[in-house]
Amino acid sequence: xxxxxxxxxxxxxxxxxxxxxxxxxxxxxxxxxxxxxxxxxxxxxxxxxxxxxxxxxxxxxxxxxxxxxxxxxxxxxxxxxxxxxxxxxxxxxxxxxxxxxxxxxxxxxxxxxxxxxxxxxxxxxxxxxxxxxxxxxxxxxxxxxxxxxxxxxxxxxxxxxxxxxxxxxxxxxxxxxxxxxxxxxxx
Amino acid sequence: xxxxxxxxxxxxxxxxxxxxxxxxxxxxxxxxxxxxxxxxxxxxxxxxxxxxxxxxxxxxxxxxxxxxxxxxxxxxxxxxxxxxxxxxxxxxxxxxxxxxxxxxxxxxxxxxxxxxxxxxxxxxxxxxxxxxxxxxxxxxxxxxxxxxxxxxxxxxxxxxxxxxxxxxxxxxxxxxxxxxxxxxxxx
DNA sequence: GTTTACCTACCAAACGTTAGGTAGGATATA
DNA sequence: TATATCCTACCTAACGTTTGGTAGGTAAAC
Numbered sequence: 001x002x003x004x005x006x007x008x009x010x011x012x013x014x015x016x017x018x019x020x021x022x023x024x025x026x027x028x029x030x031x032x033x034x035x036x037x038x039x040x041x042x043x044x045x046x047x048x049x050x051x052x053x054x055x056x057x058x059x060x061x062x063x064x065x066x067x068x069x070x071x072x073x074x075x076x077x078x079x080x081x082x083x084x085x086x087x088x089x090x091x092x093x094x095x096x097x098x099x100x101x102x103x104x105x106x107x108x109x110x111x112x113x114x115x116x117x118x119x120x121x122x123x124x125x126x127x128x129x130x131x132x133x134x135x136x137x138x139x140x141x142x143x144x145x146x147x148x149x150x151x152x153x154x155x156x157x158x159x160x161x162x163x164x165x166x167x168x169x170x171x172x173x174x175x176x177x178x179x180x181x182x183x184x185x186x187x
Numbered sequence: 188x189x190x191x192x193x194x195x196x197x198x199x200x201x202x203x204x205x206x207x208x209x210x211x212x213x214x215x216x217x218x219x220x221x222x223x224x225x226x227x228x229x230x231x232x233x234x235x236x237x238x239x240x241x242x243x244x245x246x247x248x249x250x251x252x253x254x255x256x257x258x259x260x261x262x263x264x265x266x267x268x269x270x271x272x273x274x275x276x277x278x279x280x281x282x283x284x285x286x287x288x289x290x291x292x293x294x295x296x297x298x299x300x301x302x303x304x305x306x307x308x309x310x311x312x313x314x315x316x317x318x319x320x321x322x323x324x325x326x327x328x329x330x331x332x333x334x335x336x337x338x339x340x341x342x343x344x345x346x347x348x349x350x351x352x353x354x355x356x357x358x359x360x361x362x363x364x365x366x367x368x369x370x371x372x373x374x
Numbered sequence: 375g376t377t378t379a380c381c382t383a384c385c386a387a388a389c390g391t392t393a394g395g396t397a398g399g400a401t402a403t404a
Numbered sequence: 405t406a407t408a409t410c411c412t413a414c415c416t417a418a419c420g421t422t423t424g425g426t427a428g429g430t431a432a433a434c
Contacts, residue, residue: 019296020297023208023211024294098293102348103293105348105351105352106285106348107208107211108354109207119352120352123349147361147365148368150349150361150362151362151365153349154342154346154349155338155342155346155371158341158343158344158348159338159341159345161292161293161344162340162341164293164295165295165307165310166307167295171337174337175338175341178337178338179338179371181335182370183369183371184342184369184370
């Protein structure tokens with residue numbers, strides 16, 4: 001289970017952090033979830049800050065891959081955009097979890113700098129993907145694409161946060177529908 | 188400083204929780220901010236859960252008063268709605284803080300039930316005020332008001348969260364402008 | 375003389391982290 | 405082939421610190 005343990009730690013830490021945040025992530029519970037002892041985590045990661053940074057980095061890397069696959073599979077840019085809310089829906093489907101980086105965004109004041117950088121990278125990945133799609137679909141002019149992309153990202157994050165607080169995934173769907181009806185998202 | 192101390196604890200706890208969340212709120216730092224000893228807080232609040240519930244309750248009560256004042260001062264319902272984003276802007280102006288209940292919404296899994304109830308009440312207050320204003324301004328039909336109100340609340344929460352993570356209040360303003368341009372918020 | 379508003383002095387549990395050790399596999403030397 | 409050396413992947417046990425919370429005291433106000 002050599003390299004496998006490192007991956008298992010990364011995966012378990014992500015799940016915990018998506019439910020309890022950086023502050024709520026602790027080595028004993030994490031180790032128990034993996035099936036090892038807390039001290040053994042230090043064989044793979046030098047500190048909690050490094051662990052969290054690795055988790056956040058892997059998180060946006062996975063998201064980038066997922067978004068690219070979504071764009072590739074959709075018949076056109078507009079169709080890909082229409083499926084964007086599904087990416088955020090999955091966290092809620094996964095035991096009412098929150099986007100890792102939404103949680104960590106709330107915790108910025110207590111985050112080590114290396115973690116903060118990865119959290120920002122996640123937002124950048126999403127905004128860049130959205131902006132590209134908005135332009136390709138001809139929904140907004142290139143010079144207004146990034147602003148609209150940020151608005152969509154922020155609104156979707158807020159919808160996920162609100163739905164999670166009520167543990168009601170149908171509320172997320174309703175909010176997304178409202179965004180579409182109001183014209184924020186392409187219908 | 189009899190009843191004054193209780194108020195001072197409430198106010199300081201709110202400030203701390205808006206920056207560090209429920210988990211990041213601790214009795215020693217809180218006491219230091221008030222100028223008393225940690226054990227003395229127990230004279231005013233029986234437990235951390237009760238303290239946090241009192242803070243969250245006071246938070247939505249203050250918000251309700253503030254929103255009512257905003258509605259009363261504005262010339263009409265549409266004008267009041269237009270000023271809604273200002274309420275959330277103030278947290279960012281106050282040392283880049285987050286809405287107390289947005290932070291606690293992220294922490295739901297670790298929140299005592301009495302705190303959770305007050306966090307939900309905050310959302311209810313906002314949604315009810317927005318829905319009433321949307322109907323009064325003739326922006327949406329009464330049966331669609333609550334859905335739109337929730338969408339506005341969620342989107343504004345997300346904008347505040349994103350702006351805070353970048354410590355950039357102008358980003359909040361830009362996001363609000365984008366919501367207006369897209370048609371989510373009344374221009 | 376009881377209540378109010380605080381204090382000092384603790385406690386047990388949980389935190390991130392470190393020290394030191396062990397079992398097993400790979401590699402190198404004799 | 406046998407043995408010495410090193411690395412990997414974990415372990416137990418403890419470190420100092422911080423956490424929410426408790427017990428009991430003091431001094432003033434009513």
